[in-house]
Amino acid sequence: MGRVLMKGTEAIAEAAIQAGCKYFFGYPITPQNEIPEYMSAHLPEVGGVYVQAESEVASINMVLGGGATGYRVMTSSSSPGISLMSEGISYIAGCEIPAVIVNVMRAGPGLGGILPGQADYLQATKGGGNGDYNLIVLAPSTLQECVDLTQLAFDLAQKYRNPVMVAADGFMGQMMEAVEIKPSPTKDQPADPTWALGFMEERGGKRSHLHSLFLAPEPLEEHNRKLQKKYGAMKAAEQRCECYHMEDAELLIAAYGTTARISRSAVNNLRAEGLKVGMIRPVTLWPYPYDAFKTIPSTVKNILVAEMNAGQMVDDVKVATGCRYPVSFYGRTGGFAPSVKEIEDECRRILAL
């Protein structure tokens, strides 16, 4: 397959199929409906199964059960649906089950609107569900990245036996762009019979049981230690970040997803005017790319965080930079994205300070 023009949601769905995902469980919600629709049409062609669940509560628990077999399964939803999934995500993390969850974020809170948003940043990166757990959170800013990160999500989920979220937003989901979707090299990766359910015979009669319940404090703390060790390994190995024109920048924009796309245009325009503006773009929202923030050059005087929310990433940027820079914020909510001009104006304002 060469490059083809596709809608973001459909590109994500096809990428998942090409990554060997044969089982999809989901519930309709705008703006991601094309993913379940695509899956219901195309999974049967590869011997897979699409199940329309009765709710997001059910779909995430179908993912829990499906993932417990060690094979590649996924669900997708949008913000209010992800809220409903939070309990299941916490259990999936606690039971150490691989799973891929796509969140095509819309504006909130509550029912909010169906227009794009990035206001689930904190929910995705800091919790959502109960307990000490972490998701790997991947934030694409082009449709090719939607494809590549969706495929990566399956690899990381299996590698760490952990849920991985692709945090796209409504713009990513609904825009069209040329993408190339290749079969992932790990497409046919078999389930790992050492832990996956359904392989008791292969284990010589030794059973496997997946649970997050440990009633006594010692084994529960032990379980938590094990999980924290794993999250530590993820932090060490899985940070991903793009630094764009950072080398001599005086002002650095920190942005991800659609806002990073817009910020890139702003950087290009401002650079054409001779203004030294760059961008640092976290691709993994968790683990947060602290290492990349450590490479910020001494030329930088200010950081501007741009998001489609009320400033949810600001604290992470402050922590990642040890509060060494003044950090300002520009964001839109309600379904709006900041325009290129709005970001340029904000940059000019800061540079003139």
Add this chain to the structure above:
Amino acid sequence: MAKGRIEVLEQYCKSCGLCVAACPVKVLRISEKTNAKGYRPVEQFKEGCIGCAMCATTCPDAAIEVFKIQE
């Protein structure tokens, strides 16, 4: 009358008395001994077990094994 015999796996018995009530010939009772968990395991206190396995059928802790004696 058929003849039988039971073996109580005393470590699992919780003295619930369900088997005592279920035995059609009333040969079971809660004993005076105590097991490791502090329960008094059930015992057969007189002859007459018919090997019907009603006691085992009702035991929530699978603490009774039953044998039938064939002449």
Add this chain to the structure above:
Amino acid sequence: MSEVKVYERPKSWMPNVSSHYCPGCGHGIAHRLVCEVIDELGIQNDTIGVAPVGCAAMIYDYMDTDYCEAPHGRAPAVATGLKTVRPDKIVYTYQGDGDLASIGMGEIVHAANRGQNITVIFINNAIYGMTGGQMAPTTLLGQKATTCPLGRDAKVNGYPIRVSEMLATLPAPGYITRVTVAQPKYIIKAKQAIKKAFQNQVEGKGFSLVEVLSSCPTNWGMRPVEAFDWLISSMMPYYPLGDFKDFD
């Protein structure tokens, strides 16, 4: 003279463990029956259980098969996921009445309505056992519980739900039956029903649910034998035993 063993501990019952259940609790009997059926059908290595949240949350400590935990009430969804990916395995849930008929009512109705080829063992003890005896959706009218200390009042709490009858109105589920573990004669029938519910799945027939009227001596405030007597005199008239649906 020779001896034959007519009853022994089931093979799929975890060796050398003692359950955490209170003395005389019906959960133990139901567990044992499931183990006996798994042994008789020879499916131990092919069975995947889904545990509930309730007193039976640690059922995997007693049953030597693959097991998966589910959040409270979500076992039918977890089982759907397992069975979708592994249709070659025998997948069953074991759920209490709070788990299945209250918080998880949505999941059980839709799994039944899809005719999902799974087996559901539903333990109706008319109470929330694990959390200490609160009112369940199945608590009888007039029955006292810690959250209806004067007895369940239909005006305030609604009526106890007859899950089997309700699910039997759906076209998809194949086998729905109610049994009890109150006395040996009922236990023998309960085992036949459980066996049939697993056999149906082995044969690919579709959704089977066995509702088991069970006891909670601790939270009912009764001795084990007395609890089963109360079950027979009070629960059985409201929850009649029998098949509500059968494939054949």
